[in-house]
Amino acid sequence: MKAEILTVGTELLMGQTVNTNAAEIAQMLAEVGVGVYYQTIVGDNPERLEQAVQTAVSRADLLVACGGLGPTEDDLTRETVAQVLETPLKRDEGWARRLVELFERRGRPFGKNNLRQAMVPEGGILLENPNGTAPGIYLERGDLTVVLLPGPPHEMRALMREEVMPRLALGLAGTQRSAVLVSKMLRVVGVGESRAVELLEPILASQSNPTIAPLAKLAEVHLRITASAPDGAEAERLIAQASEQIRAKLGDAVYGEDETTLEQAVGELLKQQKQTLTVAESCTGGLLSHRLTNVPGSSGYYVGGVVAYSNAFKIAALSVDDEVIEREGAVSDTVATGMARGARSASGADIAVAITGIAGPGGGSAEKPVGLTFIALADDSGEVCRRYEFWGGREQIKARAAQSALELLRRHLLNRGE
Amino acid sequence: MKAEILTVGTELLMGQTVNTNAAEIAQMLAEVGVGVYYQTIVGDNPERLEQAVQTAVSRADLLVACGGLGPTEDDLTRETVAQVLETPLKRDEGWARRLVELFERRGRPFGKNNLRQAMVPEGGILLENPNGTAPGIYLERGDLTVVLLPGPPHEMRALMREEVMPRLALGLAGTQRSAVLVSKMLRVVGVGESRAVELLEPILASQSNPTIAPLAKLAEVHLRITASAPDGAEAERLIAQASEQIRAKLGDAVYGEDETTLEQAVGELLKQQKQTLTVAESCTGGLLSHRLTNVPGSSGYYVGGVVAYSNAFKIAALSVDDEVIEREGAVSDTVATGMARGARSASGADIAVAITGIAGPGGGSAEKPVGLTFIALADDSGEVCRRYEFWGGREQIKARAAQSALELLRRHLLNRGE
Numbered sequence: 001m002k003a004e005i006l007t008v009g010t011e012l013l014m015g016q017t018v019n020t021n022a023a024e025i026a027q028m029l030a031e032v033g034v035g036v037y038y039q040t041i042v043g044d045n046p047e048r049l050e051q052a053v054q055t056a057v058s059r060a061d062l063l064v065a066c067g068g069l070g071p072t073e074d075d076l077t078r079e080t081v082a083q084v085l086e087t088p089l090k091r092d093e094g095w096a097r098r099l100v101e102l103f104e105r106r107g108r109p110f111g112k113n114n115l116r117q118a119m120v121p122e123g124g125i126l127l128e129n130p131n132g133t134a135p136g137i138y139l140e141r142g143d144l145t146v147v148l149l150p151g152p153p154h155e156m157r158a159l160m161r162e163e164v165m166p167r168l169a170l171g172l173a174g175t176q177r178s179a180v181l182v183s184k185m186l187r188v189v190g191v192g193e194s195r196a197v198e199l200l201e202p203i204l205a206s207q208s209n210p211t212i213a214p215l216a217k218l219a220e221v222h223l224r225i226t227a228s229a230p231d232g233a234e235a236e237r238l239i240a241q242a243s244e245q246i247r248a249k250l251g252d253a254v255y256g257e258d259e260t261t262l263e264q265a266v267g268e269l270l271k272q273q274k275q276t277l278t279v280a281e282s283c284t285g286g287l288l289s290h291r292l293t294n295v296p297g298s299s300g301y302y303v304g305g306v307v308a309y310s311n312a313f314k315i316a317a318l319s320v321d322d323e324v325i326e327r328e329g330a331v332s333d334t335v336a337t338g339m340a341r342g343a344r345s346a347s348g349a350d351i352a353v354a355i356t357g358i359a360g361p362g363g364g365s366a367e368k369p370v371g372l373t374f375i376a377l378a379d380d381s382g383e384v385c386r387r388y389e390f391w392g393g394r395e396q397i398k399a400r401a402a403q404s405a406l407e408l409l410r411r412h413l414l415n416r417g418e
Numbered sequence: 419m420k421a422e423i424l425t426v427g428t429e430l431l432m433g434q435t436v437n438t439n440a441a442e443i444a445q446m447l448a449e450v451g452v453g454v455y456y457q458t459i460v461g462d463n464p465e466r467l468e469q470a471v472q473t474a475v476s477r478a479d480l481l482v483a484c485g486g487l488g489p490t491e492d493d494l495t496r497e498t499v500a501q502v503l504e505t506p507l508k509r510d511e512g513w514a515r516r517l518v519e520l521f522e523r524r525g526r527p528f529g530k531n532n533l534r535q536a537m538v539p540e541g542g543i544l545l546e547n548p549n550g551t552a553p554g555i556y557l558e559r560g561d562l563t564v565v566l567l568p569g570p571p572h573e574m575r576a577l578m579r580e581e582v583m584p585r586l587a588l589g590l591a592g593t594q595r596s597a598v599l600v601s602k603m604l605r606v607v608g609v610g611e612s613r614a615v616e617l618l619e620p621i622l623a624s625q626s627n628p629t630i631a632p633l634a635k636l637a638e639v640h641l642r643i644t645a646s647a648p649d650g651a652e653a654e655r656l657i658a659q660a661s662e663q664i665r666a667k668l669g670d671a672v673y674g675e676d677e678t679t680l681e682q683a684v685g686e687l688l689k690q691q692k693q694t695l696t697v698a699e700s701c702t703g704g705l706l707s708h709r710l711t712n713v714p715g716s717s718g719y720y721v722g723g724v725v726a727y728s729n730a731f732k733i734a735a736l737s738v739d740d741e742v743i744e745r746e747g748a749v750s751d752t753v754a755t756g757m758a759r760g761a762r763s764a765s766g767a768d769i770a771v772a773i774t775g776i777a778g779p780g781g782g783s784a785e786k787p788v789g790l791t792f793i794a795l796a797d798d799s800g801e802v803c804r805r806y807e808f809w810g811g812r813e814q815i816k817a818r819a820a821q822s823a824l825e826l827l828r829r830h831l832l833n834r835g836e
Contacts, residue, residue, distance in 0.1 A: 010631055011642065013454050015444030016601070019437050022459070026433030036431050037466060041440070041457035044631070048455060055473075071612045072632055073622070105807060111612045131810045133612075152634065154814060213434065224434075278731075285711025286704035289725045293703025296779055296812055304731035307707045309722035313696075313765055317724070317735070347731055361714055394714055 002037045003029055004060035006052055008068035008077050009151060010043035021066050021156050025149075028160050030226075031183055032169050034062060044074040053084045061143055062168075067151030069134040071114045077148060078137070082121045085141060089119040092126045095135055102133065127163040131155045138167055145171065182235035186223040186246055189262060189407050191253045193221045199249045203242070210242045218396065219403040220262070252414055262406045263291045263298075269413040270301040270351075275379075278349035279305035279405075280318055280339040282330065283357035283373060288402040303349045308339060318342030318354075329368065331356050333385040336374035340385075344378045351412075352378045353405050357390070359397045373401045375408055384412075420455045421447055422478035424470055426486035426495050427569055428461035439484050439574050443567075446578050448599045450587055451646065452480060462492040471502045479561055480586075485569030487552040489532045495566060496555070500539045503559065507537040510544045513553055520551065545581040549573045556585055599646050600653035604664055605674045606639040607825050614639050617667045621660070628653075628660045636814065637821040638680070670832055680824045681709045681716075687831040688719040693768040693797075697723035697823075698736055698761035700748065701775035701791060706820040721767045726757060736760030736772075747786065749774050751803040754792035758803075762796045769830075770796045771823050775808070777815045791819045793826055802830075 005025050011017040019041060026036045037060065042052045049068070056063045068077030082089050096118040103110040117134045120126050127136030129150060136159040137148040147164050149156045188196055193216040197204065200223075204212055210227035225242050229235035247254050255265045270277055279288050289305045292298055308314040311330055315322050320338040328334050339354035357373025364370035369389070376385040386408060390400040423443050429435040437459060444454045455478065460470045467486070474481045486495030500507050514536040521528040535552045538544050545554030547568060554577040555566040565582050567574045606614055611634040615622060618641075622630055628645035643660050647653035665672050673683045688695055697706050707723045710716055726732040729748055733740050738756040746752050757772035775791025782788035787807070794803040804826060808818040 011633055012441075013444060013457060014448055014601075014644075015441035015454070016642065018441045019457075023430075023433035023436045026431060028433075030432050036433070037461070037463075038470070039431060039437075039459035043455070045455075052456070070634060072615045074631060102809075108610060108613060109616075111616045113615070114612050131814055152636070154636075154811070158811070215434075279725075281704075284708075285716075286699075286707025286723070286725065289704025290702075290708045290816075293725070293727065293777075294813055294816070298703075299727055302727055304725045304727035304735070305704070306724055306735070307697075307704065307711070307722045309711065309717055309720055313722035316764065316766075317722070346734065348734075359711075395712055398708075398712070 001034050001061045002059070003034050003062040003064065004038045004040065004056045005036055006056055006063060006065040007039070007041050007151075008044065008049060008065060009041075010045075010074075012041050012067070013043040021151065021153055024153070024157060025064055025066065025160060028165060029062075029064070029168075032165065033228075034168065044068060044076060046076055046080065049076055049080045050084060053080055057084060057144060057146070062145045062147070064147045064149065064164075066149045066156055069117065069136075069148060069150045071111065071117055071133065073113075075116070075134075078116070078119060078121075081146060081148060085121065085139075085146070087121040087123065087139075087141075089121055091115065092118045092120050092135075095126055095128075099133055127159050129155055129159060131158055136163060138164065140171070182229070182232060182239060183224055183226045184239045184243060185258050186225065186243060186254050187256045187260060187262075188221040188223060188250055188253050189219070189255050189403070189410075191221065191250065192216075196221050196223070196250065196253075200246060203245050203249065207242075210238050212242060212246070219400045252411075255410060261291075261294070262403065262410070264295050266406050266410050266413070267292070267295045267298055267301060269410065269417065273413060273417055275301065275350040275413070276348075277302050277409075278343045278347035278352045280343035280352060280354040281305065281307050282309060282314070282339070282355060283359040284355050284398050284402045284405070285309060285359075287398050288353070288355065288405050291402055291406070303347050306343060306346070314339060318346065331358055331368055331372055331374065333374045333376070333387065336376035337378070337383045337385050340376040340378035340383055350379060351409070353409050354378075355401055355405050357388070357397070357401055359394045359401075361394060371397050373397075373404075375401070375405050377408060377412055379412075379416075419452050419479045420477070421452050421480040421482065422456045422458065422474040423454055424474055424481060424483040425457070425459050425569075426462065426467060426483060427459075428463075428492075430459050430485070431461040439569065439571055442571070442575060443482055443484065443578060446583060447480075447482070447586075448601070450583065451599050452586065453599065462486060462494060464494055464498065467494055467498045468502060471498055475502060475562060475564070480563045480565070482565045482567065482582075484567045484574055487535065487554075487566060487568045489529065489535055489551065491531075493534070493552075496534070496537060496539075499564060499566060503539065503557075503564070505539040505541065505557075505559075507539055509533065510536045510538050510553075513544055513546075517551060543585075545577050547573055547577060549576055554581060556582065599644060600650060600657060601642055601644045602657045602661060603676050604641040604643065604661060604672050605678060605680075606641060606668055606671050607637070607673050607680055607821070607828075609639065609668065609671045610634075611639045614641070614668065614671075618664060621663050621667065625660075628656050630660060630664070637818045670829075673828060679709075679712070680821065680828070682713050684824050684828050684831070685710070685713045685716055685719065687828065687835065688769075691831060691835055693719065693831070694766075695720050695827075696761045696765035696767035696770045698757040698770060698772040699723065699725050700727060700732070700757070700773060701777040702773050702816050702820045702823070703727065703777075705816050706771070706773065706823050709820055709824070721765050724761060724764070732757060736764065749776055749786055749790055749792065751792045751794070751805065754794035755796070755801045755803050758794040758796035758801055768797060769827070771827050772796075773819055773823050775806070775815070775819055777812045777819075779812060789815050791815075791822075793819070793823050795826060795830055797830075797834075 344352035360370035542557035762770035778788035
């Protein structure tokens with residue numbers, strides 16, 4: 001099957017937005033063995049969009065078009081595709097009603113142009129979009145499959161995962177497809193990319209099928225294992241083998257697979273060990289708490305936390321000793337430890353993690369440079385504290401500090417559980 | 419001048435690498451008034467690469483091709499372009515010598531295939547690459563300009579800036595160059611995309627230069643104004659005019675320009691009014707605090723906050739009345755108001771914002787569905803509370819709630835400042 005991805009939007013064409021959608025769609029298609037042969041980007045221009053759709057349907061078996069499904073006059077994808085395929089558009093009354101109700105519920109006036117989003121090419125299937133007003137569309141016409149997706153990444157992603165991929169897999173099951181491509185991601189933390197590559201040298205040197213591709217992320221490394229096989233079971237077997245070899249080298253540094261996040265891995269350990277958690281954040285400003293609470297069900301182990309940004313708040317909310325702050329500065333191991341201890345007793349949680357540091361760009365000195373961070377952990381056995389020096393801009397330093405705090409906590413739970 | 423960007427590489431096509439090169443090239447071209455009409459991505463496949471080059475030179479005046487200039491058999495761009503243009507390749511002896519010397523200096527064996535990198539289409543100019551072994555190529559043929567660039571981003575970037583842009587500017591100076599393109603983004607909150615389009619209807623309907631493109635983001639809308647003019651000053655004047663018209667229609671809904679975030683806009687108001695802030699978050703779990711502290715210098719007005727995830731923590735840290743929680747539930751206007759009041763008195767801040775809601779996926783009921791959220795604000799004049807129903811997944815609901823809290827605070831500060 002030859003696929004083409006067409007992304008539509010002047011902001012992409014002009015380079016104001018980086019085209020992550022095309023990359024994500026291509027990756028998902030590769031998972032089911034569908035190869036992308038072309039990617040095209042056009043702006044919100046009717047003639048060029050039409051030409052691009054024309055070209056795509058003439059050379060591809062699968063066209064995935066993303067963007068241009070919204071309510072405004074700029075949004076032309078639905079109409080253009082219908083026109084090229086010479087298919088009339090019909091209104092989906094269910095979706096039209098849903099739009100009207102949505103606007104009513106939000107107390108907003110309903111512009112008629114919104115109803116364009118309920119139009120579906122004849123023979124097409126409306127894919128319900130849980131995150132937005134423009135649904136996706138799935139259309140099969142002889143050997144050609146056309147998929148239309150809204151442009152906001154989270155809307156595109158959800159529709160691809162929940163609606164498009166299952167349909168494609170079903171369609172592919174019946175056809176002559178050469179091989180299945182299956183990928184698995186191993187997620188590694190606490191080991192840099194170059195160190196991971198060193199440790200995996202013998203495995204990486206001899207790889208052919210599956211292939212193993214290391215990918216550096218912010219303060220973690222992802223290893224993508226991709227196997228090609230006549231069927232899924234064989235591909236899974238090859239992946240399991242490679243995965244085992246990697247785990248033998250990296251041990252606990254592999255914290256999860258595929259979409260598992262570090263905060264999910266930590267959450268699982270907390271649940272297993274029936275421990276509750278609180279946090280006290282200074283330089284990360286709430287990011288650690290935000291990440292912890294991105295996990296559905298986190299209220300089962302996370303009681304809440306304190307963002308103690310000012311010194312006064314560290315003293316008031318966490319009972320940190322003002323003399324210690326005065327003497328050693330807010331960014332010090334004593335204050336980090338004091339914050340953890342204070343957070344634990346204020347919240348009654350089993351474990352407390354505290355972070356204090358200098359996120360920059362201001363506030364650094366020769367002795368205490370931007371990026372200097374202390375992370376402390378308190379539980380019934382006492383407190384530990386570690387010193388870090390992170391680099392990067394303000395948001396990177398916040399991100400690295402939150403990541404390191406999760407990793408410190410994960411290590412603590414792994415050791416505790418032994 | 420119509421430009422097309424062709425990026426070459428299987429890793430781009432498969433989505434393993436996000437195509438930041440195309441975005442960067444498009445942005446740089448826009449700076450000198452060159453509009454990109456198409457972007458195409460193909461893999462390292464000779465037939466499809468040839469077809470893509472063929473198509474591009476038939477419809478564009480400027481083709482910028484990036485990637486596929488290296489020494490391996492996969493690297494086909496140079497040969498394919500020469501073939502399509504029916505131009506023989508000649509060896510640049512200077513670059514060939516440089517390659518040989520480079521390998522000697524690094525003590526590496528010199529593979530003959532490296533010499534492919536010294537081949538230049540007849541009539542073309544070799545652009546010296548200070549960062550790599552593959553040089554760029556600049557070729558003019560009648561009305562057509564072809565630029566070939568290596569794929570590593572820092573190599574592409576340096577060659578574009580140092581070698582390509584000056585040549586393009588020079589070439590453009592002599593020709594009928596339409597204009598300089600200048601863009602400005604207006605950021606709008608509290609008004610949905612379709613409502614914004616309705617309000618701006620007369621302006622949008624008559625737009626030609628500058629163009630105004632609305633872009634829906636999560637709980638905000640960006641309006642990109644792009645003006646084309648003979649020089650920068652005239653473009654700026656056109657943009658200022660359009661910007662004024664838009665602001666006249668949307669008023670305070672325009673919260674900022676270009677890269678300004680909502681949290682920065684709020685921060686500016688807090689600084690101007692010399693107000694300090696605290697927050698109490700339940701369902702947003704720290705996200706609001708995280709966003710506030712992404713702003714450098716936020717410690718000047720943000721004292722910190724509390725993530726009161728469990729009911730016990732709402733009672734302990736914010737002195738919310740346990741009977742009220744029992745009677746009305748944690749997601750209620752009374753609890754939101756109580757949280758704001760408690761946060762304000764616990765922290766001593768001038769203003770407190772509190773959020774309580776159901777982020778899902780669990781925890782909803784018919785009476786209190788997932789997405790139901792109350793946001794309260796307390797200051798010296800008392801408390802206000804608003805009820806919201808957000809939609810989407812857990813992370814979207816968190817994001818929409820944090821955004822709405824910032825907007826509520828911004829409105830409050832705007833009214834207060836009047």
